[in-house]
Amino acid sequence: xxxxxxxQGEEAAEHAAAAPNWFVEHAWxxxxxxxxxxxxxxxxxxRTPGRGSVYGIxxxxxxxxxxxxxxxxxxQHGGGTYESGVDWFQIGELHVGAGQLVDGLTAVxxxxxxxxxxxxxxxxxxYMHGDQRFTWFYVVLSLFTAAMLDVVIxxxxxxxxLGWEIMGVCSYLxxxxxxxxxxxxxxxxxxxITTRVGDVPFMFGxxxxxxxxxxxxxxxxxxxEALGSPEVSKGLVAAAALLLFGGTIGxxxxxxxxxxxxxxxxxxxxxxxxxxxxxxxxxxxxLVGRLFAVFVTADPWVLTFVAVIAGIxxxxxxxxxxxxxxIKRVLAYSxxxxxxxxxxxxxxxxxxxxxxxxHLFTHAFFKALLFLGSGSVIHTVHSNDMSxxxxxxxxxxxxxxxxxxxxxxxxxxxxxxxxxxxxxxxVVANAEGHDLLFVVLLITAGMTAFYMARTxxxxxxxxxxxxxxxxxxxxTITGPLVALAGVTLFIGLxxxxxxxxxxxxxxxxxxxxxxxxxxxxxLASTTLALLAIxxxxxxxxxxxxxxxxxxxxxxxxxxxxxNKYYMDDFYFKGIIRPVRDKLSAAVYWSNxxxxxxxxxxxxxxxxxxxxxxxxxxxxxIDGAVDGVGNLAGFTGGLLRYIQSGNVQRYAAxxxxxxxxxxxxxxxx
Amino acid sequence: MxxxxxxxxxxxxxxxxxxxxxxxxxxxxxxxxxxxxxNLVAFSQHLQQIxxxxxxxxxxxxxxxxxxxxxxxxxxxxxxxxTINVDEVNLLKW
Numbered sequence: 138x139x140x141x142x143x144x145q146g147e148e149a150a151e152h153a154a155a156a157p158n159w160f161v162e163h164a165w166x167x168x169x170x171x172x173x174x175x176x177x178x179x180x181x182x183x184r185t186p187g188r189g190s191v192y193g194i195x196x197x198x199x200x201x202x203x204x205x206x207x208x209x210x211x212x213q214h215g216g217g218t219y220e221s222g223v224d225w226f227q228i229g230e231l232h233v234g235a236g237q238l239v240d241g242l243t244a245v246x247x248x249x250x251x252x253x254x255x256x257x258x259x260x261x262x263x264y265m266h267g268d269q270r271f272t273w274f275y276v277v278l279s280l281f282t283a284a285m286l287d288v289v290i291x292x293x294x295x296x297x298x299l300g301w302e303i304m305g306v307c308s309y310l311x312x313x314x315x316x317x318x319x320x321x322x323x324x325x326x327x328x329x330i331t332t333r334v335g336d337v338p339f340m341f342g343x344x345x346x347x348x349x350x351x352x353x354x355x356x357x358x359x360x361x362e363a364l365g366s367p368e369v370s371k372g373l374v375a376a377a378a379l380l381l382f383g384g385t386i387g388x389x390x391x392x393x394x395x396x397x398x399x400x401x402x403x404x405x406x407x408x409x410x411x412x413x414x415x416x417x418x419x420x421x422x423x424l425v426g427r428l429f430a431v432f433v434t435a436d437p438w439v440l441t442f443v444a445v446i447a448g449i450x451x452x453x454x455x456x457x458x459x460x461x462x463x464i465k466r467v468l469a470y471s472x473x474x475x476x477x478x479x480x481x482x483x484x485x486x487x488x489x490x491x492x493x494x495x496h497l498f499t500h501a502f503f504k505a506l507l508f509l510g511s512g513s514v515i516h517t518v519h520s521n522d523m524s525x526x527x528x529x530x531x532x533x534x535x536x537x538x539x540x541x542x543x544x545x546x547x548x549x550x551x552x553x554x555x556x557x558x559x560x561x562x563x564v565v566a567n568a569e570g571h572d573l574l575f576v577v578l579l580i581t582a583g584m585t586a587f588y589m590a591r592t593x594x595x596x597x598x599x600x601x602x603x604x605x606x607x608x609x610x611x612x613t614i615t616g617p618l619v620a621l622a623g624v625t626l627f628i629g630l631x632x633x634x635x636x637x638x639x640x641x642x643x644x645x646x647x648x649x650x651x652x653x654x655x656x657x658x659x660l661a662s663t664t665l666a667l668l669a670i671x672x673x674x675x676x677x678x679x680x681x682x683x684x685x686x687x688x689x690x691x692x693x694x695x696x697x698x699x700n701k702y703y704m705d706d707f708y709f710k711g712i713i714r715p716v717r718d719k720l721s722a723a724v725y726w727s728n729x730x731x732x733x734x735x736x737x738x739x740x741x742x743x744x745x746x747x748x749x750x751x752x753x754x755x756x757x758i759d760g761a762v763d764g765v766g767n768l769a770g771f772t773g774g775l776l777r778y779i780q781s782g783n784v785q786r787y788a789a790x791x792x793x794x795x796x797x798x799x800x801x802x803x804x805x
Numbered sequence: 806m807x808x809x810x811x812x813x814x815x816x817x818x819x820x821x822x823x824x825x826x827x828x829x830x831x832x833x834x835x836x837x838x839x840x841x842x843x844n845l846v847a848f849s850q851h852l853q854q855i856x857x858x859x860x861x862x863x864x865x866x867x868x869x870x871x872x873x874x875x876x877x878x879x880x881x882x883x884x885x886x887x888t889i890n891v892d893e894v895n896l897l898k899w
Contacts, residue, residue, distance in 0.1 A: 782895030784894070
């Protein structure tokens with residue numbers, strides 16, 4: 138369906154203006170290519186050498202080049218917003234469109250999605266080699282990329298929702314890629330249903346926005362403008378903002394719907410890198426910024442609510458990351474925590490938008506790097522458990538160094554990517570007077586550094602505790618790692634205040650953002666990170682610290698953290714089980730007794746009525762019809778004897794008749 | 806005069822209804838027609854109008870044609886069935 142819509146866009150774009158803006162005008166092609174490559178892989182993949190991976194890699198590669206073109210032209214023209222589109226369908230007076238909305242945010246996000254998707258496509262060549270559903274994996278990977286690009290480029294709320302939902306489906310398919318194991322398929326279902334809890338409010342949020350414009354438009358730009366008019370009720374906007382944020386809570390795994398993301402690690406690692414670290418989970422954050430006009434127009438308490446959620450999530454997820462033994466789960470909790478950082482940035486108002494997106498931007502690269510690095514380790518060790526790792530520094534040098542770069546970036550060590558973006562968030566929090574949030578974020582930064590140090594120590598240093606002889610992964614795996622590590626080293630400079638922070642000129646809300654450099658904030662965060670890393674190294678260098686992990690020896694606290702604050706248990710006992718056992722039983726009963734009763738009763742009644750009608754039909758109607766026929770036959774039978782064939786008798790009748798008539802006429 | 810015509814007509818009716826011989830039936834019809842002719846002429850005389858007499862002439866001409874056709878039918882019946890008894894000519898019945 139996406140293809141069909143975009144094909145319509147093609148016709149419209151043919152008529153669009155001038156060549157100088159070719160890349161920006163034709164940004165929709167970037168979305169179309171992965172759709173085509175997904176279709177090609179699906180239909181021709183198994184007959185193609187390489188089992189169809191070539192379509193996805195080439196397609197996403199071309200998309201990536203086009204995205205670079207879009208950003209290049211966008212910067213050349215000094216920013217702005219380019220919107221075009223066509224009518225998709227019409228509901229009453231409401232014209233729902235499909236098109237492209239290209240501004241700085243879109244241009245940057247296109248780069249993020251296509252570049253990481255390209256890395257993951259290449260990486261999967263090695264990681265998924267020999268998988269029995271290899272071709273199908275590439276189909277869904279390409280389709281997911283297309284859906285995410287559709288969300289990024291969407292000019293219409295319903296177009297955005299379309300991509301949003303396709304992403305959800307693809308996420309479900311990829312988490313459950315190895316569905317033969319029950320835990321994988323149940324994780325997929327959990328992820329799908331948990332995000333759905335957020336998606337339903339999101340959908341109603343869209344309806345609320347369209348309602349707020351008086352069913353005039355669902356175009357994102359026009360909706361934003363319409364909300365400025367005084368006729369729109371504040372309460373409605375606040376409700377819409379909260380409902381939309383529900384979508385963010387679900388998709389970006391914020392408290393209290395974060396529970397699906399750690400379990401989503403059951404999917405193949407490239408999927409975790411693409412979907413559950415870099416892109417799809419960022420869609421929730423992207424959404425808030427894309428519709429930031431709604432949040433700004435709404436009462437301030439809405440953003441306060443967002444800030445509270447972000448604070449809880451950032452801190453809570455970081456604590457849970459301490460006690461994880463599964464390397465991917467550490468990264469998953471870290472992702473939740475970092476997404477909360479971005480949400481926190483958005484909650485600080487317009488000034489935080491640039492910082493939040495810059496963090497999204499840098500985080501996408503180094504978190505994809507970390508996930509792909511962990512995948513490289515898992516590929517070699519055949520285990521997710523860090524107690525089976527250790528000492529991998531020597532056999533896997535490329536993985537080690539790239540993973541180290543990613544970890545330091547995540548910990549916020551200058552001049553790596555994470556430092557600049559995290560620091561920018563802290564500066565804005567400080568400048569805007571969000572003191573509590575500032576403290577929470579600073580502490581979380583320290584905790585992040587500590588658990589990443591723990592992960593590094595457990596995985597790459599010490600003695601090897603697993604089975605077999607670990608070896609470096611093939612070039613298809615290390616290649617993307619090196620590429621992403623290179624990006625992670627330098628990408629942060631885009632937001633560096635010393636270099637003029639060009640990122641703030643591209644991505645902003647209403648006013649271009651001037652990045653500030655506050656020395657004491659930078660010093661504080663860096664010092665804290667270094668101290669935390671040092672502490673981590675000290676703790677895990679001691680003999681036996683690996684076997685008797687102090688993080689797992691904190692008594693009740695460890696129990697609480699290992700059990701994830703009992704949130705899963707609460708959901709299971711408090712919601713799922715009552716719903717499953719009581720509510721579904723009640724529903725079953727009412728279904729069997731009341732609904733079936735009504736249906737059966739209606740059927741029985743109809744039967745009785747039909748019998749009556751049948752009787753009436755046979756006896757009365759048929760009787761009347763037959764009766765008329767029989768009467769005619771009977772009288773005919775009587776009268777036929779007159780037809781004797783005797784001419785003289787006829788003549789006698791004739792004369793009698795004449796005489797009778799004569800008598801009658803003379804009487805008259 | 807009218808009485809004579811009435812008697813003649815009644816005789817014709819009787820002949821048509823009662824005789825078995827088809828030729829006699831035809832002759833009886835002739836009797837009835839002539840009774841009518843007598844009436845026509847009588848009224849013509851009485852009312853001093855020539856119309857009745859002209860009409861009688863027409864009736865004689867039609868009667869001649871009618872007898873011609875009637876006798877032809879009788880001859881054909883006789884050839885086919887060897888009888889001219891009208892009671893036996895009753896094919897057209899129920």
